[in-house]
Amino acid sequence: MRKNTRILKIITVSTIAAALLLGNVVLAAVPSGWSLARKASSEFDEMASYQGKSNVVKQSVSSADFNAAEDLARLKRGTYDNHQGYASSTPSSGDTWKVNTSLYISSDMLSGTTAADRRNTGVWAETNDGKWDYYSIISFMHQNPSNFYSDTGYQTGWYYWDDVAVDYKPITTNASALTVGWHTVDLQSVAMGIVDYYIDGVKVHTENYNTDRYSDGAEYQPITKFWLTKTIITSYNFGSDYSVYWQLPVVTSPSGTVPETPGLAEPEDPNTERPEPGKEPGAVPTDAATGVSITSDVIKSNGKTYGAHELKFTVNKKTVTDEDYTKYNTAETLQKIKTHFGSNSYTGINIVHVLDMSLYASGTNLTTFEDGLVVKVPYDTAKYGTDHLFVMYLGDNGEVEILPAKVTEPGYIEFTIYHLSEYVVAQGTTANTEANPNTGDLNLIIIFASTLAAVIIGIIIVRQVSKRKRM
Numbered sequence: 308m309r310k311n312t313r314i315l316k317i318i319t320v321s322t323i324a325a326a327l328l329l330g331n332v333v334l335a336a337v338p339s340g341w342s343l344a345r346k347a348s349s350e351f352d353e354m355a356s357y358q359g360k361s362n363v364v365k366q367s368v369s370s371a372d373f374n375a376a377e378d379l380a381r382l383k384r385g386t387y388d389n390h391q392g393y394a395s396s397t398p399s400s401g402d403t404w405k406v407n408t409s410l411y412i413s414s415d416m417l418s419g420t421t422a423a424d425r426r427n428t429g430v431w432a433e434t435n436d437g438k439w440d441y442y443s444i445i446s447f448m449h450q451n452p453s454n455f456y457s458d459t460g461y462q463t464g465w466y467y468w469d470d471v472a473v474d475y476k477p478i479t480t481n482a483s484a485l486t487v488g489w490h491t492v493d494l495q496s497v498a499m500g501i502v503d504y505y506i507d508g509v510k511v512h513t514e515n516y517n518t519d520r521y522s523d524g525a526e527y528q529p530i531t532k533f534w535l536t537k538t539i540i541t542s543y544n545f546g547s548d549y550s551v552y553w554q555l556p557v558v559t560s561p562s563g564t565v566p567e568t569p570g571l572a573e574p575e576d577p578n579t580e581r582p583e584p585g586k587e588p589g590a591v592p593t594d595a596a597t598g599v600s601i602t603s604d605v606i607k608s609n610g611k612t613y614g615a616h617e618l619k620f621t622v623n624k625k626t627v628t629d630e631d632y633t634k635y636n637t638a639e640t641l642q643k644i645k646t647h648f649g650s651n652s653y654t655g656i657n658i659v660h661v662l663d664m665s666l667y668a669s670g671t672n673l674t675t676f677e678d679g680l681v682v683k684v685p686y687d688t689a690k691y692g693t694d695h696l697f698v699m700y701l702g703d704n705g706e707v708e709i710l711p712a713k714v715t716e717p718g719y720i721e722f723t724i725y726h727l728s729e730y731v732v733a734q735g736t737t738a739n740t741e742a743n744p745n746t747g748d749l750n751l752i753i754i755f756a757s758t759l760a761a762v763i764i765g766i767i768i769v770r771q772v773s774k775r776k777r778m
Contacts, residue, residue, distance in 0.1 A: 337393065338364055338555060344394035344539045348372070350550070351393050351540075358411055360489060362555045366392065366428070366542050373546040392541030394433075399535035399560040405495040406432045406538050408556035414487050415549070416449050420461050425450040427543035428551040429466075432494045432502070436530045438595060439619055441516050443494045443502045444468035446475065455545065467504060467512050483507040489554075500530035535560070592620035592666070599624075599662065602681040602721070606666070608673040617668045625661040625729075632658065635699060635731055640707045644735045647697060647709045653735040659691055660684065660732040679723045684732060686720040695735040698722045 338353040350367035357363040368391055408430050416426045429446030446466045451457040452475055463485060465478040483490065483506050493505035504512040517530055538556045542549075593600035599622045606613045625631075636656050644653050662684070666673045698710040712722040712732065724730065 340397065341393045341395050344392050344537070345541060346372070346389065346391040346544075348391035348393075348542060348544070353555070354552075357552050358489065360409065360411075360554050363411075364540065364553050364555055365550055366540060366553065367550040368542050368544040368548065370544075370547050373544050389544045390541040391544055392539055394537045394539040395556065396537050397558055399496075399558060401560050402499055402533040403496045404535045404558060404560040405493060406430065406535070406556050406558055407491070407493050408540075409489045409491045409554040410447060411489050411552040412447065412485065412487055413552075416447065416551075417463055417485060417487070419449075420458060422456075422458055422545065423547040423549075424461075425455075425543075425545040425547065426549060426551070427455070427545070428553075429541055430492055430494070430553070430556065431537075431539040431541065432535055433537040433539060434496070434502075434533055435536050436500070436532045440536075440617065441470075441500075441533075442468060443504070443514055445478075445492050445494065445504055445506070448475070450545070452477070455543065465506055465511070467514070470514075470516075478504070478506070478511045481506075481509045481511050483509065496533060496535070500533050592618045594620050594622040594664075597622045597624045597662075598685045599664070600683045601666075602683050603678075606668075606673070606680065607677045608668075608675060610677075613668045613673070618673075619667040621665045621667075623663040625663060627658045627661055631661055631731070632656075634701075635707060635733070637707065640699065640709075643707060643709045644697065647711075648695065648735060652737045653695070654738055655736045657691075657734045657736050658731055659686070659734065661729065662732070663729045664727050666727055673727070675726045676724075679725050680727075681721055681723050682730075683715070683719050683721050685718060686714065686732070688714060688717065691734065695737075696720065697733060697735065699731050699733060700724075700728055 337351050341351070348366050349369035349372055350365055352365045354363045354365055355361065357365070372391070373389070410428065410430075415424070418424070426449040427446060429444050432443040434441045434443070444467060446468075447464070448466050449461065449463045451460040452462050452466060453460065462477065465482060466475040467478055468474075469476045490507055491505070493503075493508075495503045495505065497503050500516040502514045502516075503510050504514070516533075535558060538558060540553050540556075542551055599620075601618075601620060606618065635658065640656065641653060644656065645651050664682070666680075693714050696712050696714070698712045699707050700710070702708045710722050710724070710730075712720050715721045720732065722730075
C-alpha cells in the first residue's frame, strides 16, 4: 500500500509539474478584482501561464449558455445581447491613462466558415465624464461582421466600435499580420476625450469623443472629465463552444501604475447573488439641460434589461408656438379632455411644455418599454397651479392621446409613458380661467373682487340712506 501511495504521489507531482510547464493549470475560478459584466461565460479562469505569458485568463463560451430565443431569433447585431465576460473596476487617477493587454490568436480563430467557427472577443475601456459612459473597444473577429449569425461573408481581423455608425468597423490602417501567437492591444487616452488604439505597438485608430455623434445626430457635450472606470473582457456566444486567452490588463495613469491585482481569488460563496447583467446600480438617467429624469434605474426595452449606467437620456424642450396649439387644441382634443376629467366645462388648453425625449443605450435608440417609464418633469406650481393637469401626445393614428399627470413633490410632476416621442404637458381651461393661470391665486382674486364689490355696494347703500335722513 505504501509503495502504491508513493507511486501515486510521484505520478501526481510529475503531472502537476508538467502541466505547469505547459501552462494549463487553472489557479482560480475568477481573477481577484474581476466581477460579472453583461452575461457570465462558462469559464473565466486565471492560469499560471499560457504559451509563454503569465497572468493569463482563459475565457470560454458554451452552447449550453446560448439563448436562441433572445439572440438568434432576433438577429440583433451591434448590440450587447450575448456578449459574455467580466470587468475590473480599477479606475485611473486622471484623464490620461493606458490599458495594456495581449490576445493569443490561435489557428482556430483564423479559419473555417461554419457556425462552429465564428469567433468574437474584445477588450473594452469604459470611461465616464461625470454624465455619460464611453466605450473604447478593440475586438478580434472571425465572422460576418454585418450579420453575427450568417455562415457567408466571413471576415477575419481586428475591429473597433464606432459610436457614430453604431457598428463595428474594420481596422485597416497599419493593421498587423494575422498570425498565430500573442498580439499586444493598447487603448491609450492621450487628451481629454481622445483615445488612441494600438495593436502590436502600432497606432491603428484614434477615437475623438469630443466630436463623435450618435446616429440620431445628438452631439455630445464638451468633455471636462475622462476617467477610466472599468476594463472589460468579453467574448460573443454564437451558440457553439470556443475558448480565448487574454493576458490580464494593466492600467497605467499619470501617477503611476494602477495594477489589476492578478492573483488567486477567494472561493466564492455559492449563496452570493450577483447582479443580473444590466441591473448593476447606477444613477437615475437625467437630462442636465432641462432637469427631466426617468425615475427607474432599470429599463426594459424589446426584451432586454438595461441598467441606468448604460443609458443616455436627452430632452429637447421646445418653445411653445402657435403651430403647437393648431396641432393639439382641436375639437377632438377638447372632447377627450372632457372625458378624461369627467366634466363638460372645459373650453380649451394651455400648453406648458413641449418635450421631445430620446433614450439611448450605447448608441442604440430605445423607443418602447414593456414596464413603462415614469418621467419626472420640473414644473412651476406657483406659476401654473396644480388643477386640470394632463399630458398628451399624437398616437400612431395621428389622434391626440391623453395621459394623467400628477404633482408628486413641490416643483415636479410625474407621468408614465410606454414609448418615446413628443409629449406635451398642458392644462385644461374653462370659461373662468385664462391662459397660464395660477388657479390658486385666481380663486383668491375672485373672492377678493366679490368682497370688494360687496363693500362698495354697501357704502353706496349707506350713503343713500344718510341722504334721505337729512332730507
